[in-house]
Amino acid sequence: xxxxxxxxxxxxxxxxxxxxxAITAAKFDRGELTLWIEAPRIVPACEFLKVKxxxxxxxxxxxxxWYPAEPxxxxxxxxxxxxxxxxxxxxxxxxxxxxxxxxxxxxxxxxNWFEREVFDLFGIRFEGHPNLTxxxxxxxxxxxxxxxxxPVTGYR
Amino acid sequence: MGDTVTTxxxxxxxxLNMGPQHPSTHGVLRLVLELDGETVVRATPxxxxxHTGIEKSMEDKTYHQAITLTDRIDYLCPMTxxxxxxxxxxxxxxxxxxxxxxxxxxxxxxxxxxxxxxxxLGTHAIDIGAMSVFLYCFREREQILNIFEMAAxxxxxxxxxxxxxxxxxxxxxxxxxxxxxLSCFPDRIDEYEELLTRNRIWMARTKGVGFLSAxxxxxxxxxxPSLRASGVDWDLxxxxxxxxxxxxxxxxxxxxxxxxxxxxxLRVAEMRESIKIVQQALDGLPEGPIKATxxxxxxxxxxxxxxxxxxxxxxxxxxxxxxxxxxxxVYQAVESxxxxxxxxxxxxxxxHPYRVKVRSPSFANLQALPALAEGRLVADLIACIGSIxxxxxxxxx
Numbered sequence: 001x002x003x004x005x006x007x008x009x010x011x012x013x014x015x016x017x018x019x020x021x022a023i024t025a026a027k028f029d030r031g032e033l034t035l036w037i038e039a040p041r042i043v044p045a046c047e048f049l050k051v052k053x054x055x056x057x058x059x060x061x062x063x064x065x066w067y068p069a070e071p072x073x074x075x076x077x078x079x080x081x082x083x084x085x086x087x088x089x090x091x092x093x094x095x096x097x098x099x100x101x102x103x104x105x106x107x108x109x110x111x112n113w114f115e116r117e118v119f120d121l122f123g124i125r126f127e128g129h130p131n132l133t134x135x136x137x138x139x140x141x142x143x144x145x146x147x148x149x150x151p152v153t154g155y156r
Numbered sequence: 157m158g159d160t161v162t163t164x165x166x167x168x169x170x171x172l173n174m175g176p177q178h179p180s181t182h183g184v185l186r187l188v189l190e191l192d193g194e195t196v197v198r199a200t201p202x203x204x205x206x207h208t209g210i211e212k213s214m215e216d217k218t219y220h221q222a223i224t225l226t227d228r229i230d231y232l233c234p235m236t237x238x239x240x241x242x243x244x245x246x247x248x249x250x251x252x253x254x255x256x257x258x259x260x261x262x263x264x265x266x267x268x269x270x271x272x273x274x275x276x277l278g279t280h281a282i283d284i285g286a287m288s289v290f291l292y293c294f295r296e297r298e299q300i301l302n303i304f305e306m307a308a309x310x311x312x313x314x315x316x317x318x319x320x321x322x323x324x325x326x327x328x329x330x331x332x333x334x335x336x337x338l339s340c341f342p343d344r345i346d347e348y349e350e351l352l353t354r355n356r357i358w359m360a361r362t363k364g365v366g367f368l369s370a371x372x373x374x375x376x377x378x379x380x381p382s383l384r385a386s387g388v389d390w391d392l393x394x395x396x397x398x399x400x401x402x403x404x405x406x407x408x409x410x411x412x413x414x415x416x417x418x419x420x421x422l423r424v425a426e427m428r429e430s431i432k433i434v435q436q437a438l439d440g441l442p443e444g445p446i447k448a449t450x451x452x453x454x455x456x457x458x459x460x461x462x463x464x465x466x467x468x469x470x471x472x473x474x475x476x477x478x479x480x481x482x483x484x485x486v487y488q489a490v491e492s493x494x495x496x497x498x499x500x501x502x503x504x505x506x507x508h509p510y511r512v513k514v515r516s517p518s519f520a521n522l523q524a525l526p527a528l529a530e531g532r533l534v535a536d537l538i539a540c541i542g543s544i545x546x547x548x549x550x551x552x553x
Contacts, residue, residue, distance in 0.1 A: 030247055030486055056374045059489070060515040064502055076500065078487055078515070082374070082388060085395050089487065110377030113523050121211075136204040136552055145212055152216045 002026040006033065011053055011088055018048045032089060039075075039092040039101050046077070046090070046107045054083040058104070061114035063122045067148035072096030073124055077104070094124060103129040121146035169197055176205050180283040180538045183548030185522075187537075194533050199526045206552035214512045218478030219245050219319060222509060227313040229514055230550040232275055235261075235268040235304075236492040238317040241512075243398055244488035244501040245319045248481050251450050255442040257321040258400040263334065263437035264307065264316065265399075265490075266430040270341075271300040272493035273423045277348060280420070280542035284361050289351050296344050299337050306330055320454035321447035331438055338431055338438075345427055352420070362417040366528040366540035369414060376527065377520035380495025381426060382544050385419040387412035392491040404436050416543040423545075453479045478507030494518050494545050516550040 006012055006026045012035065015022055022045045025036040037045050049055040060078040071093040079088045092101055103126035104111045115126040116135040123144035126132055134141060143150055170191045176184040184205035190198040210229055214222045226241040227234035239261055246253065253261075278293035301311040307326045308316035316323055352358045368378070373386040383390060391408040393401045409425035411418040447454045455474055456467035473479075483505040489498040495517030504510040521544045528544070529537040 029484055032485075032487060034485075058377055059379070059496055059520075060487070060498055060500060060513065062500060062513040062515075064511045076513075078498070078500065082390050087487065108377065109375045110520055110523060113519060134204075136207040138204075145209060150212075152212060 003028065009033065011035075011049070011086070014053060015045060015048065018052070019045060032087065034089040034091060036091045036093065039094055042075075042077075042090070042092050043102045043104060043107065046079075046104050049079060049088070049090075050107055054081040055079040055088060056108075057082060058108040058110045058114075059087075061104070061111055061118065063118045063124055063146075065122060065146065065148045067096070070095060073099050073122065075101055075118065075124065098125075099123065100125040100127055102127050103132075105129055120144070123147065168192075176202075181541060181548075182279060182546055185541070185546065185548055185551075189534070189537070191534065194535075196529050196532060196534060196537055199529045199537060201522055201525055203522070203548070203551050206548050208553065210553045211512055211514060214509055216508065218507050219481060219509060220474060220478055222512070223318065224313070224315050227315055228549070229516065229553055230492070230494075230497075230518075230547050231312055232272040232547055233268045233492050233494075233497075234312060234314045235264045235316065236490060236497060238315060239265055239399065240488055240490045240492075240497050240499045241501075242317045242319050243490065244486050244499040245481065247486045247488055248484055248501060248503050249319065249450070249453060249479075250482075251320050251448050251453060253321045253399075253448050254445050255400065256444045257446045257448075259437045259441050260322060260326065260446065261317060261399045262401060262404065263434045263441075264304070266433045266437070267300050267303060267334070269430045269493045270427050271297045273427050274300075276423065276493070276542075276545045277420075280539075280545075281352065281358075283538050283542045284358065286352065286355070286358060289348055292344070292347060292351075296337075296341065303330070303333055303337065306333060318447070318454065320450050321445070325446050331441065334434065334438060338435060341431060342428065345424060349424060353424075359417065361535075361539055362415065362420060362543070364415050364417075365532065365536045366416045366543055367414050368524060368528055372527055373414075373524065376524040378495070378524050378544075379517050379520065380491070380493070380545075381419055381422045382521055382524075383495065384408065384410045385422050386414040392489055392496060396489065398488070398490055403440070404433050406433050416539045419543045419545075480505060480507050481509075489515070492517055494547065494550070495521060514550075514553055516553065518544075518546040518548075519551045522546050522551060 006028050022037055022041045023035050024038055027034050057080045059080045062076050064074045073094040075092045077090040115129055118124050119132050120134040120137050172189045172191055174189055175181040175186040186202040188200040210225050226237035229237050274293040274297040278290035281289035304314050305311045308314035368386050370386045370388050373383050389410045406429045409422045452470050456470055460467035461471055481503040483503050485502045487500045489496050498515035500513040502511040528540040
């Protein structure tokens with residue numbers, strides 16, 4: 001569902017024209033625009049936003065675990081366009097079983113470490129990532145600490 | 157030492173481990189260097205030695221408790237972290253702190269910027285071999301830490317900001333203390349500049365070293381002075397004002413040189429701008445309360461707790477179970493001394509944050525380090541690390 005007040009914003013209109021199926025939902029809340037993007041279409045959508053809408057700066061990439069709901073994971077992209085001082089949040093939903101999404105490192109090199117961090121702490125794989133290894137936890141660590149079914153206290 | 161490796165081109169290179177316990181890595185950064193003689197062929201940063209799971213811990217704390225964790229993310233700018241966290245929570249709650257609190261927040265944030273830049277300048281200079289600057293910088297930093305202690309009771313882990321305002325009114329003589337510091341500080345900056353800005357050794361070590369183009373900087377997600385040194389005029393304080401920054405007039409220094417020297421010049425210029433901002437904040441400091449009127453979220457005054465039943469109940473409830481925050485998500489970014497410090501906060505309507513992602517500027521800035529240092533000498537690498545001003549606590553969280 002795309003609310004009518006969001007539908008007419010330049011970013012949404014342009015992205016819809018580029019790929020009518022890309023946006024599955026949208027919301028404008030507390031002054032921030034969020035678009036839910038169909039997970040398999042994330043890379044072309046990002047590429048388009050970078051090239052045509054000047055979102056040349058990816059400020060943050062992270063994930064949220066909605067355990068036990070399904071689809072369990074949301075990968076969250078925060079983009080910024082210096083040309084028109086706009087922020088944009090993209091989200092892609094992933095199912096809990098073997099979560100994977102295409103890497104956006106070809107679009108922004110900044111995504112490299114952010115994706116490694118999400119892989120490390122949430123166990124989401126980023127396909128096509130040049131070096132998808134653990135970044136914060138030790139290499140031989142078992143489990144993914146930021147998942148909601150991972151305990152806060154105790155050793156594993 | 158290291159192993160020798162033969163590259164596909166037939167050149168023999170040396171793998172050298174630099175850090176994690178190395179004074180010029182500013183914490184516990186490990187760099188795996190591939191060297192051809194003294195030239196860096198490849199530099200691979202390895203991080204995570206300071207990972208303390210702050211984001212996970214926050215999910216287990218109430219919003220009120222989680223503020224204390226934000227100081228520990230970056231020990232050089234506790235106030236900036238406090239501010240970013242409380243702004244995000246305030247945005248979710250829909251609370252606006254009173255003007256006096258906002259002005260004091262601005263003043264303290266700019267002092268934080270000055271003291272962070274002082275530590276950066278001192279350590280950066282010591283890395284490159286200019287010992288004495290460090291001593292002068294820490295002399296002035298001490299005065300700022302004393303100001304923090306006066307307000308918050310703590311020098312480094314201040315936890316002074318609260319959702320809805322400040323924890324308490326600063327004591328008498330606080331403003332005068334800051335004014336006294338500001339009156340002598342411009343001369344002190346001149347002192348540092350005398351030691352470095354036209355120093356031939358300093359210039360030889362920093363000019364043309366560690367070049368980063370605007371294109372690359374944006375692509376790597378670099379922000380703050382490191383981005384502005386590459387010619388991108390972007391400052392969150394001016395472009396997305398928060399905490400009443402729109403009421404202050406200041407310049408944003410920008411350079412197009414993109415080298416270590418440019419980053420040095422910019423940060424020194426930023427300190428001078430920060431003085432102006434603190435000055436304005438003190439001159440225009442409004443009278444009035446330092447906490448918003450939001451019963452149930454903001455802790456009541458001690459006096460009221462002794463006389464009013466409701467105040468006592470609210471106090472008990474905030475401390476024991478916290479306050480519920482409406483469901484939603486916000487991304488709040490502030491300009492920290494190192495760049496875009498962002499908190500992405502997701503609330504599910506309970507009294508604990510469902511998810512807090514700390515977007516730390518150093519994390520993204522450090523990614524650009526290989527681009528700065530590869531193809532240059534090991535000694536230049538040290539200058540490059542210093543010039544992007546990393547804090548490992550913030551990178552690893």
